[in-house]
Amino acid sequence: MLIEILSTGEEIRSGAVVDSNAAYIARQLEQIDMPAARHTSVGDELDILVNVLSEISQRAQFAIVTGGLGPTEDDRTIEAAAKTAGVGLELFSEALRAMEIFLKKRNLALNPSNRKQAYLPIGSEMFMNPIGTAPGFALTIKDCVFFFLPGVPPEMKQMLAQTIIPRLMDYRGRNAIFQTVKLRLFGLPESGVNERLKEFETVFPKLSLRLRTKFPEIQITLCGSEAQIDRLQNHVKDAQDWVLEKLAPHVFSSSGEPMASVIGDLLHKQGATLAIAESCTGGLISHWITNVAGSSDYFIYTAVVYADVTKVNTLGVSSDTLEKYGAVHERTAQEMARGARDKAGSTFGLATTGIAGPGGGSHAKPVGTICIGLAGPSFLEGYRFTFNFHDRGMHKRIFAMKALDMLRHKLLAM
């Protein structure tokens, strides 16, 4: 079975937008073990669209196409699909009604360009779009079933999940059941993870394991398909345990949640609260923590303190400590964590102070040095680590992740 992905639109062709739709669809296809053979991206010229659709229809059994279903003149995918199939367009009145309802809810009227979206190639099967005006559709050209989806990512993702993936699984074998587990880990290089998991294929020949580096973390997807649900569940569970044994304590999530959510859950369970003092991470830890909806339940306060005098004035770091050890030191980090905790009256305090670069490094404390402080009801701890990425942005990200990972280990041990 051969599947291809086609992305259409000038913004993709010109590089104005990176084609993350194709990568997203490819990952979903990997998860049901129906890998895409290739992706193609073209603009919105009718001739090239027709050429590409025709080429794909001669190679593939299935194709997922995104973009070009909108109301403007630049949206030519429907016309190209009809032309390639050698059919005309017809009005899908159900699509028109759905569009009217959708627009009415937003106090908008249907205009002639919206009407265009309800005309689909004769012989299409229409897919409703609950969150936009452009319906999707399936059309068979030669021996290839094309699924045409909107290019707007949330609309594409919803239609893919609700209609296309179940449909493909159906084609693949009506009784197959799929299960996917996503682990996220921090603190090992990809080569180290590969080395530790190299026997996976031998131990679990029926399952597949995929790694994805999203700096500074690594994501692992375990995926299997079998006819019997309980056998599959046991199988995937065994594999997950096997992977966890090889990689613990580096795995911070077995459910695909980001680090900040994991920290949030741990704090929430303990009825605890957090305050943060950031120097070199410059607000990034707080940004991550507050990306989680509901974080106001446990997150109280952050002080981003770049200047030494501000470390003293706002967090009560002692001038003696700063003079004796400097701003980048375990002791300073400890005092910053204690200061943030005291100021906010929180259960825990977390602090970072280090050198993200490009300037500011020395032989004793090179660029990439990070000191982390942890304060709690009965402890005050300071740590130092050195990374080496020659990039300010990467240092900020790995410093922030390391600080949260230290806090995670502390919370787990309590």
Place this chain on the structure above:
Amino acid sequence: MLIEILSTGEEIRSGAVVDSNAAYIARQLEQIDMPAARHTSVGDELDILVNVLSEISQRAQFAIVTGGLGPTEDDRTIEAAAKTAGVGLELFSEALRAMEIFLKKRNLALNPSNRKQAYLPIGSEMFMNPIGTAPGFALTIKDCVFFFLPGVPPEMKQMLAQTIIPRLMDYRGRNAIFQTVKLRLFGLPESGVNERLKEFETVFPKLSLRLRTKFPEIQITLCGSEAQIDRLQNHVKDAQDWVLEKLAPHVFSSSGEPMASVIGDLLHKQGATLAIAESCTGGLISHWITNVAGSSDYFIYTAVVYADVTKVNTLGVSSDTLEKYGAVHERTAQEMARGARDKAGSTFGLATTGIAGPGGGSHAKPVGTICIGLAGPSFLEGYRFTFNFHDRGMHKRIFAMKALDMLRHKLLAM
């Protein structure tokens, strides 16, 4: 002239990595007015590589191929190129020598798998890789000139800029000179920018103008090519002035710099310093500000204050204000900005308080409401705006950008 882009590698095909190389190359080609007609991505199977190279050789005059030049067994692009062209491989001893020097600098020895990288298709023209082991090469197959580049982004970018783009410009016309100007703007929708600039093509028929939305900002590239440098410079300058007149005051940068750098330059010029109080933006403004190297010269302190009690304790916001107006109010934002400024002893204070969602909205203050406070030596101001994006992350980004843009206008007026 028809140009295509081909990305190879399992990580791209499977979606584990988003294909940003293709978008990058497409943008570079747009800038020299040689747009790519299509991008294709495939994995590392030899058969499909040969098929795709063969298809491209029948359609295009030029093709830029990335990936698959590495030392491992998965790297098959060189083999596929030779097979498609119907030629064998030969040792490029210059490539081998360059590799030895490169590895020796890093105290590494040449191993047999590195040697493989120095064997290129007979008839290739080799391109040195100063920052990696894989050389690039050009090979003509049928009537198409293929440029093969490493997939590692910095290596690809360097080879593209130093060798491929000048080569393509040569093919295009030996005497043409190119000039590009990048503007960044905030506060207008893309449709509004398009509307205001719709006469550009008529007024400047020899120049090209491209828009790129990188939420929450829009980037505009102006680009021209002519035989005479001074005429071109005048021409591009006129176009830039014309665009600025249509879009000012929304353009925050005429040199491609991000908002946080523009703010940094303005503060630096005035010898001024900044303190920030963030509620709903949760640290994002500080993260952006501290992404700029050297920001410690003007950035002093941020308080991220989620809880009301922390707004009172750390910033001295009055309990009366909070009780009377609530946490999300212009008055509260003003007091937060004043508190941050007082606390840090900075020239200016900037504050945000609002509702990023998904929860916390009301009829009077819906999700998407942002209040911004500005404090300075002789002013204290508060503003309120409402956005509507149904996404916490998007709200945080547009709130943070709006706050910085308000500060920018204030700094410009001083």
